[in-house]
Amino acid sequence: MINVIMSAEPVDLTPKFDQLKADILADNAAKLTANLTASENQNAVIDNKIDNLTTVNSATNTKIDEVKSDIASKVVIKSIQRGESLVSYESVINIAISAVDLNKSILNINCADGVSKTASGTTSDSTSFSAGGILTSATNLKLVGAKKLNAYMSYASIVFWEVIEYE
Structure with missing residues (x-):
């Protein structure tokens, strides 16, 4: 019991103190409930x-x-x-190959350095030889050496070729 003496008779403040405690507890409980609700909402x-995010990640x-499946089904090398x-200037070489679909095939050509021979028979390394090629049919590859610049040129070079056919 809490007694406060303001007059000749003591006054019991316990009920008021208990009510104040109850009000403070109720207010704190309401605030905690509101905070908990806000936290649950968050x-x-x-x-x-x-x-x-899980749905987007899955999609x-x-x-x-x-x-990947689409690419794999479209970029398959068949052969x-x-x-x-050996290709020399102005030469034409026809090479038999296994049949390919010309619409689904490409030709890659690379030339190695060649050897040149002068009119007197002297040889020297050549660094400027070119050749071209074309698939003339499903079973023929045609290689063509470059045009001679003068009558004495007799360059030759190894031409590496590759025919790739896709599905």
């Missing part, structure tokens, strides 16, 4: 965002798998044929 928002992975031929 958690729900975060959970919703996580769910959305992205599915699309990536579809694109590769390779060879090399």
Whole structure:
């Protein structure tokens, strides 16, 4: 019991003190409940965002798998044929190859340095030889040496070729 003496008779303040404690506890409980509700709402928002990200991630992975499958189905090499031929200026060489679909095939050509021979028979390394090629049919590759610049030129070079056919 809390007694306050303001007059000749003591006054019991316990009920007022108990009421004040109850009011403070009720106010704090209301604030805690409000904070808890706000926290739960924030958690729900975060959970919703996580769910959305998971859905987007799943959809992205599915699309990536579809694109990989699509690419894999379109970029398949059916066959590769390779060879090399000695090609000289103004020469034409026809090479038989296994049949390919011309609409689905490409030809790659590279030239190695050649050797030149002068009118007197002297040889020297050549660094400027060129040749071209074309698939003239499904079973023929045509290589052509460059045009001579003068009558004494007798350059030759190894031409490496590759025919790639896609599915």
